[in-house]
Amino acid sequence: MEILEVFGYMGALLIGLVLGLIGGGGSILTVPILVYTLSLSPVTATAYSLFVVGTTSLIGALKNMKKKMVDFKTAIIFAIPAFIAVYLTRAFLITAIPNQLFQISGFIVSKNLAIMLFFAVIMVLASISMIRNKENEKELDAVIRYNYPLIIIEGFVVGVITGLVGAGGGFLIIPALVLLAKLPMKKAVATSLFIIAIKSLIGFIGDVQNIEIDWSFLLIFTAISVVGIFIGIWLNKFIDGKKLKKTFGWFVLIMGIYIIFKELTL
Template identity: 50%
Template sequence: MEYLGYFASIIIGLSLGLIGGGGSILTIPILVYLFKVDPELATSYSLFIVGSTALFGGYSHFKLGNLNIKTALYFAVPSIVSILIIREVIFPHIASTLFTIASYAVSKDLLIMLVFSILMITASLSMILDKKTIVKYPKTNFIQLGFIGFLVGIVTGFLGAGGGFLIIPALLFFANLPMKQAVGTSLLIIFINSAIGFLGDLYIGTPIDYTLLFTISGMAFIGMLIGIQFSKRIDGNKLKPLFGWFVFVMGIYIIVKEMFY
């Protein structure tokens, strides 16, 4: 299963390099089901893996001129606030067992996986049903962009997800960025959000298996390199529906596995 996990880790970077998101959607299931990492701990690992890979990809896009730093900061700063609130204040105080229904215990780990699967299905549908035309504001709407950044920070804090599938539409719609700039800028935002979340986890003493972490990250880097090269030749929008169906099936699988097995 570990060999399959390492191969799947390449897809994390491949997704980030091609469409600027989707990496975190894959990271949590890979860690939990293929590497047998506890779901709560997997959210910390995901922050490091996705964040470090996004940093590498963001730098590559910066050299290609596909990165808008000002827009990234306006989005990322509100995200940092919500991430710190969720991971350092709220998350540690959530009980391991939340409640019981007819002798069936609903745990924090189960909640993480179910919420994540719902998010996967929602994100997959947005990719499958992606509209060809996007109505944009004539200029950047920084207030609404910052508000969405705050909401994405909540997702990042609770699920360890970079939120690229939410960031990309926000940058296209509210920041009026072309697709390639939205991808590059998204990677910088993902890095900032993930770095803050992971450093916060280190501060509160989360146990980390660095060997596993660095190995998976290395495989994701390979995928990122491949994805960036492909992005120069392939329109990422054409790959979104295919990737969306893959994520949709994985989301359904998680729900069935967590609820019935």
């Protein structure tokens, strides 16, 4: 086993660990780990990420269901357009994007480059969401109204983004559930995990018909990630999750900027 492959499987453990510790964020690491340590193409990596994120989030969602923390009514309203969007994106939009998009002064913008750059931008946005101070989170509780049309629209938008970059989109879902559905923060996080799990797995179904799946590798990688989430849930009893979330946010920000630099200077 090569050293990069070892780092890749260690990354799988880290993905689950972060999800268990802070209830989100681990999925944003999946694509970079699969692309840069295990040498998968961005299209394949985003597909695999949907399965890993979906399965690992499902473990957390089931735990939250036992505690009756999931708001199923809101989840269904948000999730249905998200399910449709993520499936259509993976089944049709990704395959419809040409391998070479355009050329600027001899610089070729390929499909893989565009996916990685878009993913890096999402990483930067996610990092800002995680770095924000507690006052901003408190402001989210000052809800204006219960806006179903906007919940549906945001669900569709998040579904498209999830389909394109293979990330769960929790940093978009949680504010939407708090602002538009008046859910308390803890319930929004729990409901978000449920939405992410189902949405990601449905998106992956859209890939099965287009991409050859290495099931042995994918199941091993996912199993390691699931072990990580259990370790993270246990460690969460001893570590301040708020401080960890902010620290992880800075790490994701640096990673996002690094990916942009790396992809544009190849």
